[in-house]
Amino acid sequence: MVKKKEKKEKIIFSVGKRDTAIANAIVKPGSGKTKINSKPLEFWGSEQLRLWIKEPLILSDDLSKRVDIDVNVSGGGIVGQAEAVRMSIAKGLVNFSGSEELRKKYLGYNRNLLVYDPRRNEPHHSSGKGCSKRGSRRHKQRSKR
Numbered sequence: 001m002v003k004k005k006e007k008k009e010k011i012i013f014s015v016g017k018r019d020t021a022i023a024n025a026i027v028k029p030g031s032g033k034t035k036i037n038s039k040p041l042e043f044w045g046s047e048q049l050r051l052w053i054k055e056p057l058i059l060s061d062d063l064s065k066r067v068d069i070d071v072n073v074s075g076g077g078i079v080g081q082a083e084a085v086r087m088s089i090a091k092g093l094v095n096f097s098g099s100e101e102l103r104k105k106y107l108g109y110n111r112n113l114l115v116y117d118p119r120r121n122e123p124h125h126s127s128g129k130g131c132s133k134r135g136s137r138r139h140k141q142r143s144k145r
Contacts, residue, residue, distance in 0.1 A: 012096045016087030017116055021076025023084035027092035030068025036085060037072060049082040056090035056113055059105055063097055083112070090114055 012027040034041040034057065041050060057064040069089055073081045090113040094103045106113040122136040 010096065012092050014088050014092035014095060016084040016089070016091060018083035018087065019076050019080045019120075021073060021080035021084040023071050023073040023081065023088040025069055025071045025085075025088035025092045027067050027069050027089075027096045029066065032065040032067070034064075034069045034089075035071065038070075045078060045082060049078065052082050053086050053089065055110070056086055056093060056106065059109060060093050060097075060102060063093060063102070067093070067096060087113060087116075 009028055014025045014027065016023040016025070034053075036044045036053075041053065044050065045053075069092065071085050071088060073085050073088075075081075076084070090106050094106065094114065103114065107115075
C-alpha cells in the first residue's frame with residue numbers, strides 16, 4: 001500500500017485582547033471571507049466598528065482576498081470586542097504572510113494593531129476613614145476653618 005503525501009493547509013491561530021474582551025482568530029487559505037462569531041462581517045456591529053475592523057484587511061492589500069478569517073470573540077463591551085477582533089486579525093495576517101514589511105506597515109499605521117494595551121482601572125482603595133464609593137482616591141471632604 002502506497003501512501004500519498006498530502007500537502008497540509010497553512011492554518012494560523014492568533015489572539016487579540018482589549019480590557020476584558022478576548023478574540024481568537026483562525027486564518028486559513030480561502031476566498032476572502034471574514035466571520036465574527038459565525039456571522040459575516042457585514043452584519044456584525046455598527047458601521048463605524050466594521051470600518052475599524054476592516055483596517056488591517058485594507059492595509060494588507062491582496063493578502064486579505066486570499067485568506068478566510070473566522071473570529072470568536074467574548075467578554076467586554078462592543079468597542080473592546082472590536083479592538084480585540086482587529087488585533088487578532090492583524091496578528092493572524094502577519095503570521096500567515098511571514099512578512100516583516102506588513103508588520104512594519106501595521107506598526108506605522110497604528111501600534112495597537114499588534115501590541116497589547118496594558119492600561120486598567122485602578123482598584124478601590126479602602127481605608128478606615130473617609131472612603132467613598134466615588135473613586136479609588138476620593139476622600140471625605142474636610143473644612144480648613
